[in-house]
Amino acid sequence: MSLTQLIKNLPKAELHLHIEGSLEPRLLWELAQKHQVKLPYQNVREIEQAYQFSSLQSFLDIYYAGANVLRDEDDFYQLMWSYLCRCREENIVHSEIMFDPQTHTQRDVPFSVFMSGFERAIRRAEKEWGMSVLLIMSFLRHLSEADAIDTLLLAKPYYDKIHAIGLDSSELGHPPEKFERVFAKASALGFKLVAHAGEEGPSEYIWQAINLLNIDRIDHGVRCEEDDALLALVRERQIPLTVCPLSNLKLCVVDDINQHNILRLLDAGLLVTVNSDDPTYFGGYLNRNYEVLEASLGMNEKQLRELVTNSFKASFLEEGAKAHWV
Ligand code: ADE
Ligand code: ZN
Numbered sequence: 001m002s003l004t005q006l007i008k009n010l011p012k013a014e015l016h017l018h019i020e021g022s023l024e025p026r027l028l029w030e031l032a033q034k035h036q037v038k039l040p041y042q043n044v045r046e047i048e049q050a051y052q053f054s055s056l057q058s059f060l061d062i063y064y065a066g067a068n069v070l071r072d073e074d075d076f077y078q079l080m081w082s083y084l085c086r087c088r089e090e091n092i093v094h095s096e097i098m099f100d101p102q103t104h105t106q107r108d109v110p111f112s113v114f115m116s117g118f119e120r121a122i123r124r125a126e127k128e129w130g131m132s133v134l135l136i137m138s139f140l141r142h143l144s145e146a147d148a149i150d151t152l153l154l155a156k157p158y159y160d161k162i163h164a165i166g167l168d169s170s171e172l173g174h175p176p177e178k179f180e181r182v183f184a185k186a187s188a189l190g191f192k193l194v195a196h197a198g199e200e201g202p203s204e205y206i207w208q209a210i211n212l213l214n215i216d217r218i219d220h221g222v223r224c225e226e227d228d229a230l231l232a233l234v235r236e237r238q239i240p241l242t243v244c245p246l247s248n249l250k251l252c253v254v255d256d257i258n259q260h261n262i263l264r265l266l267d268a269g270l271l272v273t274v275n276s277d278d279p280t281y282f283g284g285y286l287n288r289n290y291e292v293l294e295a296s297l298g299m300n301e302k303q304l305r306e307l308v309t310n311s312f313k314a315s316f317l318e319e320g321a322k323a324h325w326v
Pocket of ligand 1: 169171278
C-alpha cells in the first residue's frame with residue numbers, strides 16, 4: 001500500500017484545529033449573502049486568491065474579517081458540520097476543536113448562539129458515525145486578561161461542554177505571563193490547558209507556557225529547538241507539541257517546507273503530532289499535512305505510524321479510550 005493510501009486509511013486524531021479556520025470560501029460567500037455582509041471580494045475565487053500571508057498577523061486580519069459572517073445558530077452548525085464531515089472523509093475519528101468565543105461575543109453574538117450550533121453538529125456526528133469531539137475554548141491574547149476572565153465567567157453555563165482552555169491570536173508582544181491568573185482559575189475549575197507558544201514568538205514564551213501557565217500541551221512549539229535546555233525538558237516530560245506544517249509554511253514560520261523540523265523533533269524523541277490549524281486558509285486539511293511530510297521531508301512508514309499514535313497519546317481522551325487506539 002502506498003504511504004498516501006496509508007495516510008488516508010489510518011484512523012487519526014486531530015488536536016489543533018480552529019473551527020473558525022475551517023470556514024470554506026463558499027460558505028463564507030453564502031453567509032455574507034444571507035446576512036447582507038459587505039465583503040471586499042466579488043466572488044468565491046477572489047476570496048481564495050486573498051489567502052496569501054506574510055506573517056501571523058496578516059492572516060489573522062483576514063481570519064477575523066471572515067468570521068464576521070457567522071451570525072446565527074445555523075451558521076455555526078453549518079461551520080462545525082462541514083468540518084466534521086471532512087473528518088469522516090479523512091478518517092479522523094477524534095478531534096479536539098478550538099473556538100474563539102471573543103471573536104463572536106465582541107460582535108454581540110452570545111455563547112447561546114454558537115454553543116448550540118456547535119453542539120447540534122457534534123451530537124449528530126457522534127450519533128451518525130461515532131465521531132468523538134472535545135472542545136477547547138481559546139482566549140484571544142491580543143485582548144486583556146480581564147477580558148479573558150469575563151469570558152471564562154460568561155462560559156459558566158457551558159462548562160460541561162468544554163474540556164480545555166487555550167490561548168491564541170497575535171503571539172508577539174503578548175507573552176503567556178499576561179494570562180497567568182486566568183489560567184490558574186481555569187485549572188482550579190478542572191479544565192485541561194493548552195497555549196500557542198513558539199510559533200512566531202521566541203522559545204522564552206514556551207518556557208512561560210510551561211512554568212507559569214502549567215499547560216498540558218503546547219500548540220506549535222516548533223521554536224523549542226532554539227534552546228537546548230528547553231528541548232531536553234519538553235522531551236523528558238513528553239510535553240506534546242501540536243505541530244501544523246502547512247500553517248508554518250503559509251505564515252512564513254519556515255521559509256521552505258523542506259526546512260521544517262517536525263521529523264527531526266520526532267526522531268529526537270519528542271511527542272510531536274500533525275495538525276491542520278486553519279485548513280481552508282492554509283491549503284489543506286489533516287491528510288494533506290501528512291502528505292506534504294512524505295513529499296517534502298521523505299517521511300517513512302515508521303514515522304507516519306509514530307505520528308498517528310502520538311495524536312492519540314497526546315489527546316485528552318480518557319486512558320481507556322486512548323488504549324483502544326495506541
Ligand atoms: N488563531 C487561529 N489560527 C492561529 C494561529 N495559527 N496562531 C495563533 N492564533 C490563531
Ligand atoms: Zn492554531
